[in-house]
Amino acid sequence: MFGSTILDAAIGIIFIYLLVSLVISAINELIAAMLKSRAKNLSQGIQALLQDPSQAGWVARLYQHPLIQSLSPPNSKPSYIPSRTFALALLDLIAPASTDGSRTLADLKAGMVNLPEPLQRTLTNLLDEAQHDVERLKTQIEIWFNNGMDRASGWYKRKTQWIQFFLGLSLVILLNIDSVHIGRALFAVNSPLRASLVESAKSFVAEPGGANKPIKDVVDAISTASLPIGWTEVPKRDQWLTIALGWLITALAVSLGAPFWFDLLNKFVNIRASGKAPEEEPKPPKEVPAPKEPGG
Structure with missing residues (x-):
């Protein structure tokens, strides 16, 4: 009870x-x-990821990319960016694809020269992880972005x-x-x-x-x-x-x-x-045989 x-x-x-x-x-x-807190938190996470202290450089350029702008109404920032969309937009800013949609390793390396040094080092490491393959680099950027967003989610939580x-x-x-x-x-x-x-x-x-x-x-x-x-x-x-x-x-x-x-x-x-297991029903007391009378 x-x-x-x-x-x-x-x-x-x-x-x-x-x-x-x-x-x-x-x-x-x-x-x-x-207060658009989620969008602000995402922006701060991307700022930390791109190591852009001013938000006026690569962060601003990234948010102005058509792929990112399509994720939110005009004059507002998205509260969520898919990792694939981020990777495609960033690569397009570093080295725009040619008319046939291709992007060579040489184009990418030439574009990375214009990046801030911390971001350049990060992408160089990701390129090494991708074994200097452009398609694999997209996957590495997605993983890098997801890890950064996990940290940003921790801040927000x-x-x-x-x-x-x-x-x-x-x-x-x-x-x-x-x-x-x-x-x-x-x-x-x-x-x-x-x-x-x-x-x-x-x-x-x-x-x-x-x-x-x-x-x-x-x-x-x-x-x-x-x-x-x-x-x-x-x-x-x-x-x-x-x-x-x-x-x-x-x-x-x-x-x-x-x-x-x-x-x-x-x-x-x-x-x-x-619930609890049903309790065992009480058994009736055993009958005790009456003692025999002497001489019986």
Whole structure:
């Protein structure tokens, strides 16, 4: 019984963290779209890759190439560039192809002379890896680009986590989403909240969409779950420290992101669904033969 209570309480609080994380993710994506954060991060990644500190040289020329310009509306930068497109555009800037579409090794080496020295060294190493084959060089440039974009994605993810933490902290204070208070409510004896959240969590994970559910579904889930959040009364002076700790725990939890909490919730719901092995039915006590009477 106690183990079942712990599991159900864990499902309840994970479900709450998931819902809050989904709201924070939606707000973060809206801010990122308004500020064009992904496009800026990509541009910074390419700037680091081409080792162009000014962004006025080869980075600008690359973004002006027709292959790159076709990836976004006019007067805006793309938020994603395929590695093959990057390789073709860069090679075309270094050594434009002839009328028949071919590009010789001699043309390429002549064009590389005009590159900044750091970029020239990098491409010389890539050309050596490609065994001085132009077609293989395209593949090497793609690998180089993908590795650079992995690093840029790491930068973006770290920045996003900090943004999600501060967004989460703001939201949990505004809505008083206190993990300590929620935990107490979930661990209460015969808690109707615990049973309600478990059922809501089971329905939520069963629906399609995973951690990318529409915000309308998230809002509906929050409105029907009767969550123990919000400001119902002014806390007493000696309660503020515990409340602040609860806010901090919630903010740190939601900074882990919705995919983390969705996967964890799915595992816990599956564990609960698998259930315990049925207990063996008690056997009736063995009959003890009555003692024989003396002389019998």
